[in-house]
Amino acid sequence: MTRVIRMGTRGSKLALAQTGTVADALRATGAEVEIVQVTTPGDQSSAPIPTIGVGVFTSALREALLGNEVDVIVHSYKDLPTAPEPGITLAAVPPREDPRDALVARDGLTLGELLPGAKVGTGSPRRTAQLRALGLGLEIVPIRGNIDTRMRKVSDGELDAVVLARAGLARIGRAEAITETLDPIQMLPAPAQGALAVECRTGDVDLEQLLRSTLDDEGTRAAVTAERALLAALEAGCSAPVGALAEIVEDLDAEGKVVERISLRGTAAAEDGNGAVDMVRASALADKDQAAQLGKDLAAELLDLGAGALSGPAQ
Numbered sequence: 450m451t452r453v454i455r456m457g458t459r460g461s462k463l464a465l466a467q468t469g470t471v472a473d474a475l476r477a478t479g480a481e482v483e484i485v486q487v488t489t490p491g492d493q494s495s496a497p498i499p500t501i502g503v504g505v506f507t508s509a510l511r512e513a514l515l516g517n518e519v520d521v522i523v524h525s526y527k528d529l530p531t532a533p534e535p536g537i538t539l540a541a542v543p544p545r546e547d548p549r550d551a552l553v554a555r556d557g558l559t560l561g562e563l564l565p566g567a568k569v570g571t572g573s574p575r576r577t578a579q580l581r582a583l584g585l586g587l588e589i590v591p592i593r594g595n596i597d598t599r600m601r602k603v604s605d606g607e608l609d610a611v612v613l614a615r616a617g618l619a620r621i622g623r624a625e626a627i628t629e630t631l632d633p634i635q636m637l638p639a640p641a642q643g644a645l646a647v648e649c650r651t652g653d654v655d656l657e658q659l660l661r662s663t664l665d666d667e668g669t670r671a672a673v674t675a676e677r678a679l680l681a682a683l684e685a686g687c688s689a690p691v692g693a694l695a696e697i698v699e700d701l702d703a704e705g706k707v708v709e710r711i712s713l714r715g716t717a718a719a720e721d722g723n724g725a726v727d728m729v730r731a732s733a734l735a736d737k738d739q740a741a742q743l744g745k746d747l748a749a750e751l752l753d754l755g756a757g758a759l760s761g762p763a764q
């Protein structure tokens with residue numbers, strides 16, 4: 450008897466696209482896959498994310514998984530709380546999309562071409578803090594809603610620009626609207642941005658094995674492990690102003706042999722002494738099997754630089 454794999458997903462365009470990619474990869478192995486839509490409180494509320502909590506998009510999906518209504522769920526990895534969920538296993542982390550943030554501005558404008566007072570929409574405290582730190586005099590306007598809703602505020606003329614994840618735009622086929630991809634030196638993405646997390650029930654071993662062998666990418670897993678370890682050590686949720694980007698890079702070992710290592714950059718909000726919010730930044734390099742320790746160490750360095758004081762979800 451062949452088993453039908455039930456995949457639970459939210460109904461948003463992004464969620465359907467992400468689940469669809471994983472479904473296609475599974476079908477290519479000969480598996481039979483069925484898509485089941487699950488509605489989450491996050492889809493029904495238009496309140497700012499920091500007030501409704503980081504797990505708002507993920508907990509209903511996880512309940513459906515634990516309740517045996519579905520067998521596999523796919524999350525935007527950056528939306529997952531850092532604490533592991535009992536009974537649920539992270540079966541696979543597929544190859545990551547471009548993790549960078551992107552500007553979608555009117556008239557093809559780039560960040561540097563926006564004038565002081567220009568209205569830039571974002572609901573993310575991380576993007577807000579980093580935009581402010583650039584000192585461009587931009588007016589940051591809090592917004593929410595799905596990707597299309599946010600982009601419409603630019604085409605309607607209500608905003609001059611919005612900042613969104615490049616990966617989300619690419620997944621729903623709107624990457625052509627991007628007017629500038631932001632350099633991580635100016636704008637570090639959210640930890641795990643652009644990556645997916647594929648979960649199944651703990652103990653569903655055959656399925657876990659199929660998901661891992663079909664989808665998992667070792668380099669992405671190492672990078673995301675470092676970024677999330679940094680986030681966890683700063684005890685901040687996804688809405689807190691913390692940015693991190695890990696990359697697998699080539700380096701030379703003591704004998705001059707080329708080895709792969711992991712490079713991590715991080716940023717977090719700190720108080721500048723006058724009560725204003727500032728961003729502190731740090732970077733470090735480690736062996737690829739030291740990803741979690743690298744994240745912890747870099748978090749400690751950011752804390753030494755004054756990070757943390759303001760990095761609660763209420764920011």
Ligand SMILES: NCc1[nH]cc(CCC(=O)O)c1CC(=O)O
Binds near residue numbers: 526614618
């Ligand atoms: N918090 C919303 C969210 N969760 C995942 C993505 C995009 C895809 C990704 O970052 O992996 C987005 C939209 C955005 O930040 O622009």
